[in-house]
Amino acid sequence: MRIFSLALKYVVRNKSLILSLIITFLLLMLSLQYMLVLSTPENNVFIDNYIKDYRPHFLFVLTGIYKDVNYSDPVKSYEDFSSIVFKSIPIEGDDVLSKNITTALSFLELSSEDGSYLTVVISRYSPTSFGFQPISESQSQILIVKNSLLSKNLSTYLEEKLGYGSVVGLMQTSIDDPIRLNVKYDYDYLWIVSGNSSEVNFYISLIKDFVEESPGVSMFNSSAIYIAVNYVELPFDIRALQGFFDRVYSDIVEFYSSFSLSIDATPSNGSIVKIFMEEPDETPFTRRPKYHLSITHEGILRNIEFLSRSGGEVLFYLSYIFIPILFPILALLLGIIYRLRSDLNLIDKVVLFRGLRGNVVIPITGSLFIISYIASSILYISLSILYGALVFSWSTLLVISGVLLITALFVVKGRVENLRISRRLFLASLIIFLVVTISGVTRVSFMEILLKYPFLIPIYLFSIPFFPITLLIIYLYIFSYGHLIIKLVCSDYFNSYPVRLWKSNIYLNYMKVGVFSFVLAFSLLGDSVLKVYLDIIGNSGMVYKLGFPRVLSLYTINQLILFSRDIVLLLLPLLYLLYLFSIYRVLRYDEIKMKFRGIHKNVIKKFKFKVFMSHIISDFLVSGLGALLFYIFLEGYIGLYYGYYSPLEDIVYDPPRLLEVFLWRIL
Amino acid sequence: MEDFIIVVEDVYVVFESVSGKVFALKGVDIRVRRGDRICITGPSGSGKTTFLNLIYGEAKPFSGEIHVLNRDLSSVNDDELVDLRGKMGFATQEGLFIDYLTILENIYLKHGSSFNDPQDFIDKVVLEAEELGIEKILDRFPYEISVGEKKRAEIMLALFNSPTIALIDEPTAMLDSESVDKVLKYISRKTEESTLIVTTHDPRVYSICDTVYELVDGILNPEPIK
DSSP states (O other): OHHHHHHHHHHHHOHHHHHHHHHHHHHHHHHHHHHHHHOOTTTOTHHHHHHHHSOOOOOBOOOEEEOOOOTTSHHHHHHHHHHHHHHHSOOOSOHHHHHHOOOEEEEEEEEOTTSOEEEEEEESEEEETTEEEEOOTTOOEEEEEOOSHHHHHHHHHHHHHHOTTSEEEEOHHHHOOHHHHSOOBOSEEEEEEOSOTTHHHHHHHHHHHHHHHSTTOEEOSOEEEEOOBOGGGOOSOGGGGHHHHHHTHHHHHHHHHHHHHOTTOOOOTTOOOOOSOSOGGGSSBOOOOOOOOOOSHHHHHHHHHHHHHTTOHHHHHIIIIIIIIIHHHHHHHHHHHHHHHHHHHHHTTTTHHHHTSSTTTHHHHHHHHHHHHHHHHHHHHHHHHHHTOOOTTHHHHHHHHHHHHHHHHHHHTTTOTTHHHHHHHHHHHHHHHHHHHHHHHHTOOHHHHHHHSGGGHHHHHHHGGGHHHHHHHHHHHHHHHHHHHHHHHTTTTOOSHHHHHHHHTHHHHHHHHHHHHHHHHHHHOOHHHHHHHHHHHHTTOHHHHTTOOGGGOHHHHHHHHHHHHHHHHHHHHHHHHHHHHHHHHHHHHHHHHHHHHTOOHHHHHHHHHHHHHHHHHHHHHHHHHHHHHHHIIIIIIIHHHHTOOOHHHHHTTOHHHHHHHHHHHHO | OTTEEEEEEEEEEEEEETTEEEEEEEEEEEEEETTOEEEEEOOTTSSHHHHHHHHHTSSOOSEEEEEETTEEGGGOOHHHHHHHHHTEEEEOSSOOOOTTSOHHHHHHHHHGGGOSSHHHHHHHHHHHHHHHTOGGGTTSOGGGSOHHHHHHHHHHHHHTTOOSEEEEEOTTTTOOHHHHHHHHHHHHHHTTTSEEEEEESOGGGGGGOSEEEEEETTEEOSSOOO
16 A cells, blocks of 8 residues: 555656656557557457448449440439449448438440540539539539540530530549549549439430530440449548458459349349459559558568559668668767767867777677667557557567667666656556557457447547647657667767757757657648548547537548648747747857856857757757658558558659658748 | 056945845955965855955956956956956866866867867877876766866866966865865966965965965955965
8 A cells, every 4th residue: 555655646746657648548549549440350350340330321333334224214224223322232221321322323435536535424422522522403513524635525515505614624633532532533524413313314415416416426335333432421441441341342243243234133232332443444443552451460461562562662661671770870870970070060079089989889780789679669669559459479579679678778777867757758668568569469459448438438539639649749759769769879979969968958859859850740741641630530430429510520620630730830930949049048058158267259159159050950850850751651651551642652762852842841 | 556467446245135235245455466376265155256256257346346457347348358257267166067068178168279289289188187187087078077076177177278367266175185286286387377366265275375365254354374
């Protein structure tokens, strides 16, 4: 009891420990979010239960070749097909679904001599950047994606017949939203959005007239029925359901088979359309083959294989090799170079002799291994947090031994006074590590626990909006931790002036650099990666399940995130000024000392300038490097694994372009 | 007055405290010629350090005049004061080092600019450090060395370039007897051409001074005890 009392007092008095616990909790929450999103059904029965428990608001339009379209009566085909689609969705008695289900049914496919290809789609839903939005019966629209001469001609023709402004030109990007749909329109579309099916005949006849009046333009005798997913209605990441889709794939195949034979064929019960076709060429929707689920070693191997196939080797090496191995080496070299440079600049080679007295070379080889090892562990932990679970394997052993190694380091270097903070960080990391490991080993889904003990749900929900903050904390945490270790191991090299200054308030400086790194990285992020947040937040499904108002739509959250990024960008100069002021205050104190010494004002000025600049340069060096890694990690790594389009993907083979984007974002 | 390098005339120094005004120095009068070696002794709290701070321009007089190197301290601006201090060496009790510079770098910051070749500077520093027995602490940071080592480093920093006026506050405090000998020898050698004012309550220090004054309760006895 006494021990408990003492422990309690210690915890209460020790704000940093409480902070660490909060961080741990937030990290845990984050990991759980990832666990939910990324857990494969094979490894976690939760998804299946979740689907049963919470009927997803899928909106599908089927894809496939439907050869028996009755062109003489397209409206009938439209309605018949709609009825089939309804039947194919394994949701019963859900009013919301029955209202939302519709089809984007292509009745006509046109081609011209110049190779242009045009698909005419009729739908009650209008394609938008955020999915398909229903329109009322009075809001008929003709939308056309203008890419080819054929579509332009048809657009002009329709406008002549229907009046100027009747055809709305859609930018390719507005309809081609790979982030939302993971699909890409390779063809031109004429999208007739009509709430009144009786209008369809009229539009069809117009198009037929156009075909007859246009030499070289012909109409296909087949029709494709396309998949569309109303993403807004999707409560969680469809990629998380990949395994589920795989399981029903046979049903789908059966469905397609029967469907292609006869329009009256009834699809097998329980089938859900597989929305990602294995062969993109078979459908106008060419998906980007970028979805991945991996929490197992096998999964990682699959990813490696995938990355190799998809030309992502560079990212792979960046993630698995550069960060854990090359980064510490780079940091070491930079540290040594920087130290020598700063010493040379500041006091004209004086300290160089100290550095050359033998304490530079000896620890390098050992340190490199240790740093790489620890960095690998940190990376693995962070990736594990990302993936939500660890698998008890050689990797886990690596992490465990890494943690032990860190512990040993702390014990050895325990006399360093500034390590008190670090011990707390270490404690927090150990807790995270244990939680994640136990979670991974036992394969216990925390969401199951949440559902079993609903009183925990508000806490979970409370953590969701804090995702960006959590991310910041993670980054600060990893950064501080990693940097501290580097500093510890390389304390002899990292005696450059800024680091010495940091010793005066090490935690503050970690925060400072961490914040700058994050701010830089955050401001670098493109919309695509920010939408990762959107999915993570939105795909939990909990928002809807608990009856939160629909104002908390994914769109709203997305906008809020983008807005917050813009705010950060706006605040960046202010933060920078604060940062400069903090340096100024330190230097001001030193200036008083130097004036007391009677040091000449020119020497003081020179000294202040050099320390100031070395401070800024080193902070920005570290922050910039951190930001770049962070950026690569988010834009590239997460982007790649989530299947989102990432600018980095295009520029990874083009370093100048990377630099350009980097600078452009900063400026 | 030009014969004197330091002139202190009827100076009062007042500090504000919670209990009211406290007179640290009361009507101090002293005239110091170039090359004088003066020791100010007295019990703790008698105003010895304040006296040195007064001459160094760090403490402001409530009344009276102070002339140092023919400059009236009441009329010098900050820059001029710094220039004036450049000709003086003040070894404080606490050692005002810049924490993130090593001892060597701290010394270099003050005196490095007068050396064309850094190696010459290093050689000289090492030589003098050996004389004081602190050669091993040159590459350490101020917070990494003992109080005694810091005291010796502070004296070395103050006297490194044999200043025109050397002010040393309690040079033997916190030192063992062996170190005291080294320090006193060092001070003697480095201030052969300087004007030395040293405060102490250690009689061993008297040996390096020509005149010893007693300061008691802020009042400087005009009659030297040595």
